[in-house]
Amino acid sequence: MHRKFYLLLASLFLSATIFGQHEKAITSAKQFLKENYTKWELTESDIADITIDNVLKSEHNGVTHIYFRQRYQGIKIHNAISTLNIL
Numbered sequence: 001m002h003r004k005f006y007l008l009l010a011s012l013f014l015s016a017t018i019f020g021q022h023e024k025a026i027t028s029a030k031q032f033l034k035e036n037y038t039k040w041e042l043t044e045s046d047i048a049d050i051t052i053d054n055v056l057k058s059e060h061n062g063v064t065h066i067y068f069r070q071r072y073q074g075i076k077i078h079n080a081i082s083t084l085n086i087l
Contacts, residue, residue: 022055025064029084033068049074053081063087 037047053069063085070080 022057022064025086026052026055026066028086029066029068032084046070061087 033047033050037044047070049071050068051071052066054065054067056065056067057063058065064087066084066086068082068084070077070082
């Protein structure tokens, strides 16, 4: 019983730590999109309903890869995924 509890506690701590590390990169990426969307000929509506599809950190170089998915009225658009890479 105690072993399962400690395993669960360690898992929750690790998840919270990883999420905290990713949160800074996600915030930076969203800010970058808001400031630069016109450079890629996007509109405000193009990025208004965007969500985070996945976040991965490369261990060998420390780059965080953030995968954004575009949606329209909450519905995912097929293959509308963009990646921002943050060091």
